[in-house]
Amino acid sequence: MIKFKQKLIFHIDVNSAFLSWTATDKLRQGDNVDLRKIAAVIGGDEKSRRGVVLAKSMIAKKSGIVTGESLFTARKKCSNLKVVSPNFRLYEKCSSDMRAIFGEYTPFVENFSIDESFLDVTSYNTSKEAALKVAYDISDEIKKKLGFTVNIGISDVKLLAKMASDFEKPDKVHTLYKSEIEKKLWYLPVGELFMVGRRTVPRLNNLNIFTIGDLARYDVKFLAYHFKSSGRMMWEYANGIDNSEVRFHKRDLKGINNSITLSNDIKNKNEAYKVLLKLVEHTSTRLRHIKKCCYSISITIRNQEFIDYSKSTTLKSATDLTQEILKTVKKLFDELWKGEPIRLLGVSLNNLCDDNFKQISIFDVDNVYVEKKRAIDKTIDELRIRYGENAVIKSSLLKEK
Known part of the structure; x- marks a missing residue:
């Protein structure tokens, strides 16, 4: 694959x-x-x-x-x-509350400082439109729940994501993909580049290096001669070269959840099913990305009076299949919904385990079927990662699209 x-x-x-x-x-x-x-x-x-x-x-x-x-x-x-x-006790609490929100979107969070974090959200997809939506969702949730604002930089490498977050402030979202560095980065003064200190700037100016673009186009061997190993590092950063990964602390993830507050109350089952499909696709994709399966599934409904009620079930065998999870979610919804207008719907996948399934026999028809469905789900995930969220759309959502 x-x-x-x-x-x-x-x-x-x-x-x-x-x-x-x-x-x-x-x-x-x-x-x-x-x-x-x-x-x-x-x-x-x-x-x-x-x-x-x-x-x-x-x-x-x-x-x-x-x-x-x-x-x-x-x-x-x-x-x-x-x-x-x-x-500082207050600041630690605010920082912790913010990172709890990050955990709702991805388990891959690197705490860079008390007020800075890197997030690997590759599991959503890499289309620019989807990236912006996720970033604004995070920003809006922090604003609404915690009362302060953040800047978010988006990129395909850590270095450029950090540089992007330093663009215009406050309360902004900026992109700086590798394909955008010539337009968005190279015109900036060389002192704006990450890891270029104040003492280094005059030395670079003496070499007629005044902008990040000047540095990017300079002879890297000459830079290494003048600045040793830091010369190559500065040249690589100016050219957007950074192979570092988001370093996160492995921990037991208890569950994955996603909910949506609806712009208009839903009053019929078919419309609710469409929303539940979107929520299940989102949570199951994240589940497969972290190579987990779930034993427990639950849904939450909030009515027009802001009253929440939930229902959950435990499966006989763990799964990461979109259709299996959706089938269970629909059943829970039918048992739970009282027919009143719906303001919010939520889906939660809990009691997680590793997805290292046992080796199947070619005579085990059920297991062969499951593996085929898993292969289809993973292919869809990869297509969306490569070409965007709308690369593959369920037929029930085509009219809405």
Whole structure:
């Protein structure tokens, strides 16, 4: 079977993390002033003369205040500056809450810092349209549930995803695929390139290297002569070359779930089935991507009065087949639905196990059938990864498409 290696990687960075997290916490406690909308910074103790700016609002930034400078000089630049002491316990909680949301989309999450993460979301598909939708879904969910904003960079390599997230801020989603570096990256000053420090910039300028494009087109051997191993690294980064993988901590994944709040209430079973099909396709694809099968399946319905009720079942044998999961989901829905308008539908696959099925016999008809269905599902997954989510569409959804 053909394996497609194209990646889809997000770099997610919280906008002015410490300030945003402090602001949202104070608003929840009843404060009327949003620190993000005034001249404000998060800093240490001014009285001890050790206070430095850890994070700043956009208004404070416009006054010339920079991260790392003393609070004493910051106040000289802005007389009405609001200073708030840091609360690292709060920041750890906000960071953890954000990563819990990431876990709803992919188990492949690398915690780069307290306010930055890389996500490998290749299992969705690598079409640009699908990537943008997933990114905006994550951004909107963070905003709605946690109250702060993030920047998301999308690329097929980690380095470029991180560079993309540093483009225009705040609350933006940017792409920087390898095919886009000449247009979006090369015109930038060379100091904007990741891992190019302030001391390196004058040395590069002395070689007539002023932009990232200048660096990308330079003789790599000459760069290695002047900068040793870092010379080749800078040249590779300028050309979008980065083979590093998203490093995630392996952990027992308890389940995969997906839900959708409907723009209009659903009032008939056939429309509900179409939504359930989409949810099952999404969750089963993710299940196969992480090489797991599920023993338990559950669905959730939310009615027009915002009341949730759920039903689950345990299978005799684990499965990752889309049609088998859909068959069970429809049965659960028929048993659970009371006929009232539906605002939300959710599907959850739980009690996971590895997909290392036993070697089957050619005389075992049922097992041969299962393996054929699994092969079809995996082929569909790969086609969607390569050509986009709409490369293969179930006939029941054609009218809607």
